[in-house]
Amino acid sequence: MSTYIRSRLAPAAVTAAALSAPLALHAQQAAAPTDGQGAPLPAVTVKAAADAASPVKTDRLDSPKFTQPLVDTPQTITVVNKETLQQQGAATLMDALRNIPGITMQLGEGGRTNVGDAFFLRGFAAESNVFQDGVRDLGPVVRDVFNLEQVEIVKGPAGADNGRGATGGYVNLVSKKPQAEDFVAGSVSVGSASAARATADLNRTLGEGVALRVNAMASDADVPGRDEVHLQSQGLATALTLGLGTPTRFTVQTQHVRQRNTPDGGVTTIGLDGYYDSDFDTGAAAGVTPAPADPSNFYGSTADHEDSDADMLTVRIEHDFGKSAKLVNTARLGRATVDRVLTSVNGVIAASTDPSTWTVERRRHSNLQSNTILANQTALQAELKTGRLRHSLAGGVEFSHERQNVTTLAVPGATSNTIPASPVYAPDPTASAGDAPVANGAYQHGRVTTAAAYLFDTIKLNPQWQLLAGLRHEHYGAETDRVDLVSNVLTPHALSQRGDITSWKLGVVYKPAANGSIYLAYADATTPPGGNTLTLTTDSVSASSADRAGLKPQRSQNLELGTKWELLNGQLALTATAYQSSNRNETIEVSDGIYSQDGERRVRGLELGIVGQITPAWQLSGGLATMDSEVVEGSFEGTNAAGAPSRWTPKLAVTAWTSYRVNDRLTVGGGARYLGKQQRVTDPAADLSTQNMPAIPAYWVADAMASYAVHKNVTLQLNVQNLFDKAYIATLNNNGNRYQPGAPRTFTLMANLLF
Numbered sequence: 001m002s003t004y005i006r007s008r009l010a011p012a013a014v015t016a017a018a019l020s021a022p023l024a025l026h027a028q029q030a031a032a033p034t035d036g037q038g039a040p041l042p043a044v045t046v047k048a049a050a051d052a053a054s055p056v057k058t059d060r061l062d063s064p065k066f067t068q069p070l071v072d073t074p075q076t077i078t079v080v081n082k083e084t085l086q087q088q089g090a091a092t093l094m095d096a097l098r099n100i101p102g103i104t105m106q107l108g109e110g111g112r113t114n115v116g117d118a119f120f121l122r123g124f125a126a127e128s129n130v131f132q133d134g135v136r137d138l139g140p141v142v143r144d145v146f147n148l149e150q151v152e153i154v155k156g157p158a159g160a161d162n163g164r165g166a167t168g169g170y171v172n173l174v175s176k177k178p179q180a181e182d183f184v185a186g187s188v189s190v191g192s193a194s195a196a197r198a199t200a201d202l203n204r205t206l207g208e209g210v211a212l213r214v215n216a217m218a219s220d221a222d223v224p225g226r227d228e229v230h231l232q233s234q235g236l237a238t239a240l241t242l243g244l245g246t247p248t249r250f251t252v253q254t255q256h257v258r259q260r261n262t263p264d265g266g267v268t269t270i271g272l273d274g275y276y277d278s279d280f281d282t283g284a285a286a287g288v289t290p291a292p293a294d295p296s297n298f299y300g301s302t303a304d305h306e307d308s309d310a311d312m313l314t315v316r317i318e319h320d321f322g323k324s325a326k327l328v329n330t331a332r333l334g335r336a337t338v339d340r341v342l343t344s345v346n347g348v349i350a351a352s353t354d355p356s357t358w359t360v361e362r363r364r365h366s367n368l369q370s371n372t373i374l375a376n377q378t379a380l381q382a383e384l385k386t387g388r389l390r391h392s393l394a395g396g397v398e399f400s401h402e403r404q405n406v407t408t409l410a411v412p413g414a415t416s417n418t419i420p421a422s423p424v425y426a427p428d429p430t431a432s433a434g435d436a437p438v439a440n441g442a443y444q445h446g447r448v449t450t451a452a453a454y455l456f457d458t459i460k461l462n463p464q465w466q467l468l469a470g471l472r473h474e475h476y477g478a479e480t481d482r483v484d485l486v487s488n489v490l491t492p493h494a495l496s497q498r499g500d501i502t503s504w505k506l507g508v509v510y511k512p513a514a515n516g517s518i519y520l521a522y523a524d525a526t527t528p529p530g531g532n533t534l535t536l537t538t539d540s541v542s543a544s545s546a547d548r549a550g551l552k553p554q555r556s557q558n559l560e561l562g563t564k565w566e567l568l569n570g571q572l573a574l575t576a577t578a579y580q581s582s583n584r585n586e587t588i589e590v591s592d593g594i595y596s597q598d599g600e601r602r603v604r605g606l607e608l609g610i611v612g613q614i615t616p617a618w619q620l621s622g623g624l625a626t627m628d629s630e631v632v633e634g635s636f637e638g639t640n641a642a643g644a645p646s647r648w649t650p651k652l653a654v655t656a657w658t659s660y661r662v663n664d665r666l667t668v669g670g671g672a673r674y675l676g677k678q679q680r681v682t683d684p685a686a687d688l689s690t691q692n693m694p695a696i697p698a699y700w701v702a703d704a705m706a707s708y709a710v711h712k713n714v715t716l717q718l719n720v721q722n723l724f725d726k727a728y729i730a731t732l733n734n735n736g737n738r739y740q741p742g743a744p745r746t747f748t749l750m751a752n753l754l755f
Contacts, residue, residue, distance in 0.1 A: 054571045055083040056619050057612040061152055062174040063134050064328050064379040065161055067392040068458055071564045074468055074507030074519035076155040076169075076577045076607055084621060085145055087659055087669055087705055089189070089719035089748050091197065091219065093117050093130075093143040093173070096151045098673060101625035101653035102607065103153070107266065107731035107740050116140030121168030122155055122581055123603040123629045123649035124556075128532035129170035131162065133314065137173070138371040138402065139336030141308050146199050146217035147237040147255060149174045155607075156558035156581055159503025159525030160470040163398070163452050166527060167556035167583040175253060175314075178211035178241040179203050184755040191719075191748035195221035209246050213239045223264065225744045228298035228429050230262040247321075253314040261306040265344035266738030268293050268360045269693050270424060272729070274736075276692045277348055285350035285358075291425075295727070295741035299362060299422050300343035301433035310336040325382040332375045340367040341409075343433055345738045348424060359421035366409035366417075366437035371534070375400040395455040401447070404534040408442035408485070411435055441490050444482035446535035451475050463514075468507040468521070475500050478530035480537075480549075495536040495549040501526045516565040521558075528553040544587050544595050552597055556583040572612035580604045582632070589635040600632040601646060622656035622671075631682075643684050647734075650676030650698070659705065670704040670723070680736055693736030699728035701742065707752075717750040 058079040059069050070077055080096050090096050094117055097103045106118040106127075116139070118127045130137045137143070145151075154161065155169040162170060186200040197219040205211045217235040237255040269275050271292030279285050312334040319327045346361035379396035411417045412435050419434040452474035459467045477498040484491050507521035529547045530536045539549040546554065562577035586599030605626040613619040629646035639647070653676060659669030681694040688694045702724055707717040725745040732739045 054612040054619065056081060056087075056621055057571070057573055058150060059570075061172075062150070063152075063161075063172065064326070064381055064396075065134075065394050065454075065456060067381055067394050067456070068466075068468075071515070071566050071573065072466065072509055072511070072517050074509050074517075074521035074562070075158075075505075075523070076560060076562065076575070076579065078153045078155075078609060078611075078623065079150050080153070081150040082148065084657065085148070085151075086187075086717075086752065087707075088657065088671075088703070089705070089717070089721075089750060090145055092145065093151065093171075094119070096145060096148075097153070097171070099621065099623075099655050099657065100153050101623040101655050102155065102605075102627065104648050104650065104653075104675065104678060105731055106648060107733045107738070117143055120648050121153075121166070121171075122579075122605075122625075123601075123627050123646045124166050124168035124581070124583065125532075126166045126168045126170065129162070129166045129168075130173070131170060132173045132312070133175050133316075133330065134172060134377065135314075135330065135332045135334075135375050136162070136373065136400065136402070138334060138373050139308070139310060140338060140367070140369070141257075141310055141336055142233075142259065143173070144217060144219075144233060144235055144257060146235050147176055147215045149176050156560060156579060157523050157525030157556040158505075159501065159556075160454060160456070160472045160505045160523060163450060163472060163474045163503070164476060164501060164527055164531035164553075165525050166532065167525060167554075167558075167581055175237070175255070176201065176213060176215055176239070177251065177253075178213040178239050178244060180205065180211065180244055184753070186753045187750050188753075189748050189750035191221075192746040193222040193224040195219075195224075195748065197221070205244075209242065209244045211241050211244050223743075224746045225296055225741060226264060226298065227296045228262060228300065228302070229264045231259070232261060233257065233259040247319060249316075249318045251314075251316040251318075253312075253316070255310070255312040255314075257308075257310045259306065259308045261308075263300070263304055263306040263340060263342040264298075264740065265300045265304070265342050265362075266733065266740055267295055267297055268299070268345045268348060268424060269732070269736060269739050270348050270358075270360070272693065272739070273697065274693045274695065276690055277350070278690075279348070279350040281690075283350065285353050288350075288353050288355075290348075290350070290355070290358075293424055297425075297427050298429050299345045299360065299427045300429060301431075302429050303433060303436060304341050304343055306338070306340040306342070308336065308338045308340075310334070321382075324384065325380065328377075328379045328381075330375075330377045330379075332373065334373045335370065337370045338367055340365075341437060342366070343419065345422070346735075347737050349421065355425060356423070358424040360424050360427075361421055362419050362433070364411050364414070364417045364419045364433060364437055368407040368409055368439075370403075370405045372403040373400060374402075390460040392458040392460075393456070396453070398452045398454075399450070401449045402534055404444075404446045406444045406446075406535075407439055408444075409437035410440045410485075411437050440485050442483050442485040444480060444535055446480045446530065446533070447478070448530060448534050449477045464511050466509040466511070468505070468509070470505045472503045473500065474503075476528060476531070478528065478534075478536055480530065480535050482535075493538075495539055497529055497536060497549050499528060499553065501528065501553065515567065515570070516563065518561075518563045520561050524555065524557045526553045526555050542593055542595070544589060546587055548587070551587065552585050554583055554585045556581065558582075568612070568614065572614065573610070575607070575609040577607045578605075579607070586640075588633070588640055589638070591636060598633050599635075599640065601629070602632050603627050603629045603646065603649065617661040618658070619660075620656070620658035622658075623654070625653045626651060627653070637683070637685065639682050641684055644682040645679055647680060647682055648678045648696075650678050652676040657703075665709040667707045668705070670702065672700060672702045674698070674700050678732075680732055680734070691736075693732060693739075696729045696732050696739075699726060699742070701726055701728065713753060713755050715752045715754075717752055719748045719750070721746045721748070 223229040454472035456470040505523035560579035588599035634642040657671030
């Protein structure tokens with residue numbers, strides 16, 4: 001282990017010692033009192049005011065692959081449950097992930113601008129590693145939380161958990177399931193930007209062991225601070241369980257989401273701190289300092305649209321073999337379709353010193369895409385003993401077939417889909433944007449099929465020591481049929497790649513006390529070409545794409561040392577972790593037009609977390625993450641040169657949220673998020689004075705909440721986002737020409753109902 005990583009791991013060990021020392025001292029002191037004649041006095045137990053579990057703290061993951069409580073699981077895991085989502089007024093997955101330090105949101109490029117849930121996790125793209133109830137989710141869609149019980153974020157490579165995947169980790173969405181008690185819950189809210197939203201959650205028992213749960217959502221809103229951008233969605237989810245409360249349970253779940261949105265192509269970055277364009281340096285507008293464009297400006301067209309449909313059918317069978325074993329089979333059929341036409345802005349053209357003549361380039365992008373998944377997973381949990389050792393086993397087999405069909409659309413006669421430019425300071429969305437994109441005969445059809453088997457074993461050697469070992473072997477096949485339009489000639493290609501992946505993880509857990517652990521863990525993951533995108537792009541040896549057929553899979557590793565503690569009678573959880581994640585076999589340019597797979601990228605850092613309640617009235621959650629990223633082996637020049645940091649990876653991120661119940665009716669709360677500077681220009685040799693928007697500046701954003709129970713069944717809740725109306729850049733595209741402004745101060749008034 002290098003000197004650097006030892007120095008980074010040391011603080012976690014110090015934290016573990018600091019946390020365990022007072023507990024050990026307390027144990028010694030507790031054993032000391034006697035009755036004056038040497039006999040020990042009877043033990044006195046002091047309990048917290050409330051023994052009920054903290055409503056914002058989750059002790060276990062939903063996945064059958066995890067057999068131990070979180071405090072004994074040797075991995076960095078954060079759970080955002082429905083109570084936290086409700087307090088913060090979260091509506092989308094991106095709202096939920098803002099609670100997690102180490103996650104950064106992305107704008108995307110071209111037709112992917114502001115499309116779907118795009119984010120980085122510990123410095124690596126993770127948008128393709130979203131799962132729902134343990135099955136890979138699909139499609140570039142915006143996910144709503146109306147049918148979620150909790151959001152589980154697992155950090156670090158986790159190939160043993162899910163097979164092929166990204167380096168940073170993955171997100172698992174846990175759906176709401178039928179319960180044994182009848183209830184009706186829901187919410188109605190109105191807010192800034194003409195926002196209106198309603199949700200309903202109905203659970204009914206229909207007979208002995210039979211329960212039905214229905215969740216519904218409807219939302220209609222403009223986007224705060226943005227002209228013309230509009231979001232409209234409806235969702236319906238049903239779940240029927242037979243055998244509830246018995247050893248054998250059968251559940252059928254459906255979920256349907258419809259979205260009809262006006263997509264957002266971003267705002268030109270002209271005039272912002274860090275903006276640079278040679279037109280204002282040595283060109284026609286030399287000497288002029290341009291003013292920023294109004295962040296509400298919409299440079300798209302009223303003809304832009306984004307229509308997406310997502311449908312899912314899941315069948316789950318569970319059987320308990322006494323108290324020592326459980327079998328779960330999950331079958332899923334899902335389909336998501338997207339029909340999108342989006343206008344994005346590019347560079348500014350300043351042909352004179354008169355701002356009224358300045359224009360901004362625009363491009364029309366389109367996406368006509370469908371994604372389908374057919375999957376079956378069988379998982380077995382079992383507890384057994386071999387001699388003096390206790391084993392908690394989790395094993396299973398998984399099969400999946402995923403398809404992605406993309407129809408290529410293009411603006412007739414346009415170069416790179418370029419359309420008429422727009423005035424910089426006075427865009428007109430009703431002005432002609434030229435012809436709409438149409439199908440040109442090109443397409444790409446991708447398929448990825450996997451078959452896998454895995455086995456995890458947590459071995460309890462004694463009350464203080466546990467070992468975790470996990471192994472997964474997976475066979476995958478990726479195939480792509482594509483037709484490219486080159487010089488008005490349609491050219492077909494057939495690409496394929498097959499192979500085997502073996503992933504593993506190993507952890508050792510030491511428990512200095514029943515309520516705490518110190519662990520050291522290693523895990524890896526493998527991403528073959530097409531593994532995330534479902535598409536092999538080319539077989540040309542001169543192409544840099546990581547999805548080029550014939551390339552070796554990328555391999556990532558994660559080493560971490562951490563400690564976890566449950567305090568205050570289990571009401572409060574504290575975590576501290578030092579980690580190192582690396583990704584190898586990245587494609588780098590070794591000379592002009594010549595590429596090799598010798599690239600390696602690494603991220604090192606520390607993470608601290610807290611969640612639970614200090615008193616029955618005072619709840620809090622928060623975290624801190626540092627990320628020191630570096631290209632260890634890189635291209636001979638440019639963004640991926642050796643020594644360069646990773647894009648969009650801040651050195652520090654902090655999140656915090658707290659709430660306090662003043663009395664039986666009134667609860668107040670609030671929080672803050674800090675995100676450090678995110679570099680766009682990472683080339684160590686670049687002259688930043690002539691680079692456009694070299695970074696997203698660091699920013700703080702504060703939020704507040706208050707709720708008041710006006711009736712035993714009705715609670716009014718007011719949320720204020722961006723309490724101090726901070727102006728900031730939320731996301732920036734790769735060339736720095738457009739950005740997404742952070743939402744201004746917004747208000748949401750909600751009525752929460754429970755019967």
